[in-house]
Amino acid sequence: MESNALKLRSRLSPSHQIPVSSANPEEFEQQLISTIQKAPSLFQFAPTILDVSSLAPIPEASDIQAILQICRKNRLVPYALTSTDTGHRNIAHILGLAWVEFKAGNAQKAPAAQQPLITETKVVTTPVRSGQQIYAKDANLLITSQVSAGAEVIADGSIHILGALRGKAIAGAQGATHSEVICQQMSAELIAISGTYLLQEDFPEGSGCARCRLDADHIVIDYL
């Protein structure tokens, strides 16, 4: 009899990458809590990669274990480590975590001068519907129609929407802090620019045409 092999599906799903800047558990927890408070619903049981690049010398596995516990206590689901230093890899193995190659996603770290100039534009002419996701890699994103509630549009550069934005828009996905989200009718569920988020409930009063940009570490929405 033939044995039943499992059907594998490879999938890409978004994760948070959280920088661990301190191996001191109390200090880390404080930082984590203040980050989560900015957008609690985003962090509910979110798959999370811990970036331990700045932990030098290489910490003990037990130190990272303590960090993991703090994450779980705060309803994150850490499943992998990453670091610029592959010397951290062994800790991932010891703790039964995945190891993922380092990817710079942290805007605050990347100085503006090093940000690549994004000149390409991806154009989408059909409505982006609930459940769909559009990603403009290394490009700006122009949507000539609308983005429904439950849809997600992501760009490494800026996002322009000529219709209504009712879903989520994530600009500067690789950390380009000067990215913006501009739409004709602002009813977004969430705006993110370069890793900083703002949820609908925290939007300023207003409606209609809007421009969203990053000012230092918070998102500004100007109604035009």
Place this chain on the structure above:
Amino acid sequence: MATIIVVTSGKGGVGKTTTSAAVSMGLAQAGHKTVVIDFDIGLRNLDIIMNCERRVVFDFVNVIQGDASLNQALIKDKRCDKLFILPASQTRDKDALTKDGVQQVLNQLKQDFEFIICDSPAGIEHGAQMALYFADKAIVVTNPEVSSVRDSDRILGILQSKSYRAENNMPPVDEHLLITRFDPARVIKGEMLSIADIEDILAVKLLGVIPESQAVLNASNNGTPVILDEKSDAGQAYQDTVARLLGDDRPHRFTEAQKKGFLQRVFGG
């Protein structure tokens, strides 16, 4: 050239089967040879609304699996000789529908029929995807409430990205919005979304508005597609819908709350 029309919604119980029955009867009455296929495997009910449940011998899955020929499974409607029904199986599981199997049956039907109407099951899973995969046109059935509109939006996304037309870079599926169970009085009270709201959210052309109507229940209890109840509001709204599908330009009716008549004003109600 045959046209394949899927009647779909995402959300359950919004009026897909009612619509499939009415539209297929309407097209057939207009002289177009039409077949309506029940994709809701396991839950047969198109045949009940069409009043042919006692005449089902073979079904869609039998044909796909080669246990019966198409001619053995097709049931001719007793009221209109241009209309045929391909019933669903009550007993088999949903995975019996395969892309290849469905395509073979549709190709065969295309040679004989002008319109092929696919009555989709609820949801966005396999059965619903099979029903819409080969469609040329889609009638997206939506009730005036947020969850139904949201599900319709999802189905529109699937039509755009996972249909045969989308996967083969052909012109997209021609999408039509049909608002059913519409009750203008409840819109005024703020209990239901307005037609303008729904059109704004979905950005799809409006094919018709079917009012909430007792006639639909009566019709399905009698096993008659409601379009045959020519005096009823829902029957007339479905007739307009079919006419528009065939290219007629008709104004939308039954979209405004009726002014209460004199007696109703005096006696309430």
